[in-house]
Amino acid sequence: MDLPEGQRLVWFSRASSPWMYGAFAVTGLVAMAALLVGVVGLTSLDWSLIVPLALASILLLGLASVEARVSETGLRVAFGPFGWPARRWSVGDIESARSEARTAAQVGGLGYRLNRLGTTVMLRGGECLVIRARGRDFAVSVDDAARGAALLNSLRAQHPSR
Structure with missing residues (x-):
């Protein structure tokens, strides 16, 4: 991008x-x-x-909704209707980003899951934004994940020292 x-x-x-x-x-x-x-x-x-x-x-x-936001500061994943709690990764912390199709069965069900695939916030099966940060994968099921991944990868390329 x-x-x-x-x-x-x-x-x-x-x-x-x-x-x-x-x-x-x-x-x-x-x-x-x-x-x-x-x-x-x-x-x-x-x-x-x-x-x-x-x-x-x-x-x-608190777990019924999630919002993923990508900007020049990195990725922010916020939970619930009030956007709290939230997890954040700076652009420099993110090694790579991609879009990947996942099912609830692959990650152990719906909700906040920890397994061999890493951490996944799964509210519905389908497209997930997956980042690799600090040697671990984090995924969140959201629409249009490919565009979010492309923006994160472009930001990483633009600011490799962040």
Whole structure:
């Protein structure tokens, strides 16, 4: 990819998992219902039910969507609707970037996965942006991953010392 001199290029892509949003809603509603039933006195507050459901709901919300952003600073992968937490790699940390088709079965399911392929954020099967950084692979399932990889590789070539 040719980078026009004096211009700043940015690429970003998002992916989300409708079933994770659904699971977030169900666990959150059940936790709220259990809390409400306890507060109004229909039964005693059952914290052993409420706390795990509330934590599961928050975790599901945080993993239900992901955004990948490539700019002259490198790659930023942000989770959830608020973009937090986020993982970052500078252009200098990235050895290479590519687009690769992966399935949930290859990486051990949906979600945040660690396996022989490296770390994968898999919200749906298909195109993934895969980077090699610090000797390890990191992949994220997003649309138009080939363009993000091309921009990262061009930025690496333009600024090899970063």
